[in-house]
Amino acid sequence: MSQRRAVIVSPLRTPVGKFLGALSSLDAGQLGAIILKALIDRSGIDPARVDDVVFSQGYGSGEAPAIGHWAWLAAGLPLEVPGYQLDRRCGSGLQAIVNAAMMVQSGHADVVVAGGCESMSNVEHYATGLRAGKKAGNIELMDRLTRGRVMSQPIERFGAISGMIETAENLASDYGITRAAADAYAVRSHRNATAAWEAGRFDAHLVPIEVPQRRGEPVVFAKDEGFRPDASMETLGALRPLEGGVVTAGNASQQNDAAAACLVVAEDKLAELGLEPALWFTGYAAAGCDPSRMGIGPVPAVERLFARTGMGWNDIGMVELNEAFAPQVLAVLKGWGWSEDDSRMDMLNVNGSGISLGHPIGATGGRILADMAAEMARREVHYGLETMCIGGGQGIAAIFERAT
Numbered sequence: 001m002s003q004r005r006a007v008i009v010s011p012l013r014t015p016v017g018k019f020l021g022a023l024s025s026l027d028a029g030q031l032g033a034i035i036l037k038a039l040i041d042r043s044g045i046d047p048a049r050v051d052d053v054v055f056s057q058g059y060g061s062g063e064a065p066a067i068g069h070w071a072w073l074a075a076g077l078p079l080e081v082p083g084y085q086l087d088r089r090c091g092s093g094l095q096a097i098v099n100a101a102m103m104v105q106s107g108h109a110d111v112v113v114a115g116g117c118e119s120m121s122n123v124e125h126y127a128t129g130l131r132a133g134k135k136a137g138n139i140e141l142m143d144r145l146t147r148g149r150v151m152s153q154p155i156e157r158f159g160a161i162s163g164m165i166e167t168a169e170n171l172a173s174d175y176g177i178t179r180a181a182a183d184a185y186a187v188r189s190h191r192n193a194t195a196a197w198e199a200g201r202f203d204a205h206l207v208p209i210e211v212p213q214r215r216g217e218p219v220v221f222a223k224d225e226g227f228r229p230d231a232s233m234e235t236l237g238a239l240r241p242l243e244g245g246v247v248t249a250g251n252a253s254q255q256n257d258a259a260a261a262c263l264v265v266a267e268d269k270l271a272e273l274g275l276e277p278a279l280w281f282t283g284y285a286a287a288g289c290d291p292s293r294m295g296i297g298p299v300p301a302v303e304r305l306f307a308r309t310g311m312g313w314n315d316i317g318m319v320e321l322n323e324a325f326a327p328q329v330l331a332v333l334k335g336w337g338w339s340e341d342d343s344r345m346d347m348l349n350v351n352g353s354g355i356s357l358g359h360p361i362g363a364t365g366g367r368i369l370a371d372m373a374a375e376m377a378r379r380e381v382h383y384g385l386e387t388m389c390i391g392g393g394q395g396i397a398a399i400f401e402r403a404t
Contacts, residue, residue: 005267006101007403008279010043011370013260014207016358017121018225022211023257024121028057029064032071032117035259038207039113040077043263045273051109053083054100056092056116058361059123059144060085071117089152090322090388091286091396092116093260093365098398100264101281110269115261116362120145145255152392153291164391165252167294168325169245174293175331179246182326183236186251186355189323190231193352197223201351201378205370226254227356251326253354260366277403278373282383283309284398295328297395298387299335305397317381318347320368322388323354332389351375364388369400376402
């Protein structure tokens, strides 16, 4: 089969809810169903024309297995359409889009829905070793959120890593990132997000959610819940480091609830289906790195991506680097060879990212894509780069070309 160009159509996202916040009464499957129904309605595509649904989730659950298919069915969409679920941790949402693009490029599909959902508020506690029963003693429940971070790499090979905060502190030490620099970057993120909301830059691709209430009418949730308009060096400086270093709750990404989705369509089917292209998929790469310094993953991933595509920084007009931690972002920038006053900062996370908007693991890649597509159109940017670090020691990166 000959390779065709894959195009992104109608990238959408929900507002991002805080941990145990406005969206906590909705589980991941419900959030997925909401974004899928909105995608079909807004794009106008006949849902029967969808060949497959690729959805990401960082914290999968037996309550909604193969969540791409589960959410599609929960949205009341045609049962003939299959779907599946994937997990590349923080890079899952972008990987879902990449997988869909490769399916289209290879000719195995014409239209694929790609996206992801996460309800970190509803991630379960679990127990192991009970299948054969337990005659006596206590049963320990694990918090899948925290346990997943500790177990993101084989302890037998790499030793115990307490969690992602430790990896960020390692990078802060390696690259000489100070607490003041980390806080200053976090302030920038919150201010960028605040300015974006005030300017209505998310409005067109946002899907408000009606949240049912025990009594009365549903409450419409229509705005990201985590960004702080009052963020300043003073307010963030008053927060204590989480592990005695430079990372605080103010300069780290949040735990969140959200969903995002788009259509990935073959170029030769656009006219027939009456769809408007937003972005062309150009290429992607993933790379591994030391799990204890997982935050540096975008450096080898982007290096590999540039090598594969023959492109470089001079081609890129917008960069979306997910903010797991402020010192992680600053370390990556140093790894890329950017200076502290680099002019390219003007194209980096211009509307905020994980620190301010949030990091709903499985939905993050799609959230970034939807925001980036809108901003690329507004600025008439030709190529945009989306990249992120991944717990356990990976990085992923992809380049998209503006189509309109």
